[in-house]
Amino acid sequence: MDGINLLDKKELINNDKNHLWHPFTQMKEWDQSEPLVIVEGQGNYLIDIDGKRYLDGVSSLWADIHGHGRTEINEAITDQLQKISHSTLLGLTHPNAVVLAQKLSQIAPENLKWVFYSESGSTAVEIAIKMAFQYWQNLGKIKKTGFICLEEGYHGDTIGAVSVGGIELFHNIYSPLLFKSYKAPSPYLYCKINKIPLDNGAEFCADEVKKLLEKHHEKIAALILEPLIQGAGGMLPFPPGYLNKVWQYCRKYDVLLIADEVAVGFGHTGTMFACEKENVKPDILCLGKGLTGGYLPLAVTLASDKIFNAFWSDYDELNSFFHGHTFTGNPLACAAAIASLDIFKKDQTLENLPAKINTLKEGLESLSALDFVGDVRQCGLMAGVEVFEDKNKQSPFPLKRRTGHNICLDVRKHGLILRNLGDVIVFMPPLTVTIDEIVHMIESVEKSIYKICK
Ligand SMILES: Cc1ncc(COP(=O)(O)O)c(C=O)c1O
Structure with missing residues (x-):
């Protein structure tokens, strides 16, 4: 690559290992590894420092929905760069923040009109939690302070x-720092444990949410979930109809619904937003990742009139939402997001998805026949393939074997980047992935599963 020779590569890796603390990484293991240095992106491909190309099978952590290096997004960012890179939304406004807010309110579930900006999925959720909490405080229902969430849920x-x-593995250690929440079972696992076919599990699983609401609703501000499929928990889809039932129960018991579509939003499930599939209108919606096409850090928390109006008062009543970050609604990031939304129309992105989703489905069916594959799960273009040491007994590989991780390292030899969640191999390609590329992903994973699991 330009200006980087082999010596530079060694030095770069050396400096990485001496200074860079990587996220979600055991650094001892990293130190012993041969890191892949990505220097360029072209369409659905990542290119490493040696010029080798890899299909980006997880869309750069579920964000890069239209592929890398899209001229439309690059130009929108560079045009905005000529004007101003950053100006605050505290006490001022700017055109990109306004235009994007208007566009989002037009495509989001119809009741969601108000857009609050931040920079990551985690902060979008943090804002949703504070908004829901303060909503009830402002209304004088001060006991409604608690939250219901799902086991295996991930929100940042x-x-x-x-x-x-x-997710115990990620969250347990921090428990002394956390506020208490009420947990309903993860619907996928609850169906599995109770041997209920997923297609018939909606009522059965939503009943568990209902029991919590019946008992605690007077103390509950909101219920939060990832609509249709729990992503980081291991690609665990909901029983069809569950989302809608939970929404109905929230309404019945006067509890707000926060839909965290940070992962599932922007087409990954086959529709622009997952809530659309079950005609659910949440009170608060969190979006991030794909919002800017995955180009810059930007997130939003959308709220309905009902929520917004509870914050509307004279200043001295102190009902304002006292929250805001330095880079809230950054103009460059908003420009990227506007361009990304335009691409959906131009490319007919959503219209092109059904054939791809179907090819992925067929590929997963073929993988499910393999010796070590104990479960395959899919929602739109999101999928998980779970490997077990003993498929019939569904007994896992020992943690030390790092099976899922090693499968993902091995598929790199086939020119593919994937990332595992434990022993679940995750597929979440860009929406621009082609049918041939999906077939290539499936074939590569098949070869690597045989090699690593034997
Ligand atoms: C559903 C969901 N919510 C929130 C987040 C956090 O987003 P971020 O990593 O941008 O903070 C994630 C990240 O994977 C997610 O999957």
């Missing part, structure tokens, strides 16, 4: 988001 890594998270 900040303390509020972890408090409503349900």
Whole structure:
């Protein structure tokens, strides 16, 4: 690559290992590894420092929905750079923040009109939690301070988001720091444990939420969930109809619904937003990742009139939402997001998804026949393939074997980047992925599963 020779590569890796603390990484293991240095992106491909190309099978952590290096997004950012890179939304406004807010309110579930900006999925969730909490305080229902969430749920890594998270491996150690939340079972696992077919599990699982609401609703501000599929928990889809039932129960018991679409939003499930599939209108919606096409850090928390109006008063009543970050609504990031939304129309992105989703489905069916594959799960273009040491007994590989991790390292030899969640191999390609590329992903994973699991 330009200006980087082999010596530079060694030095770069050396400096990385001496200074850079990587997220979600055991650094001892990293130190012993041969890191892949990505220097460029072209369409659906990442290119490493040696010029080797890899299909970006997890869309750069579920964000890069239209592929890398899209001219439309690059130009929108560079045009904005000529004007101004940053100006605050505290006490001022700017055109990109206004235009994007208007566009989002037009495409979001119809009741969501108000857009509050931040920079990451975690902060979008943090804001949703504070908004829901203060909503009830402002209305004088001061006992409604609690939250219901789902086991295996993931909403980010900040303390509020972890408090409503349900992944023991990530969250347990921080428990003394967290506020208490009420946890309903993860619907997928609850169906599995109780041997209820997923297709018939909606009522059965939503009943558990209903029991919590019946008992605690007077103390509950909101229920938060990832609509249709729990992502970081291991790609665990909901029984069809569950989301809508939970929404109905929230309405019945006067509890707000926060839909965290940070992962599932912007087409990954086949529709622009996952809530659309079950005609659910949440009170608060969190979006991030794909919002800017995955180009810059930007997130939003959308709220309905009902929420917004509870904050509307004379200043001295102190009902304002006292929250805001330095880079809230950054103009460059908003420009990228506007361009990304335009691409959906131009490329007919959503219209092109059904054929891709179907090819992924067929590929997963073929993988499910393999010796070590004990479960395959899919929602739109999101999928998980879970490997077990003994498929029939569904007994896991020992943690030390790092099976999922090693499968993902091995698929790199086939020119593919994937990332595992434990022993679940995750597929979440860009929405621009082609049918041939999906077939390539499936074939590569098949080869690597055989090699690593034997
Ligand atoms: C559903 C969900 N919510 C929130 C987050 C946190 O987003 P971020 O990593 O941008 O803080 C994630 C990240 O994976 C997510 O999947």
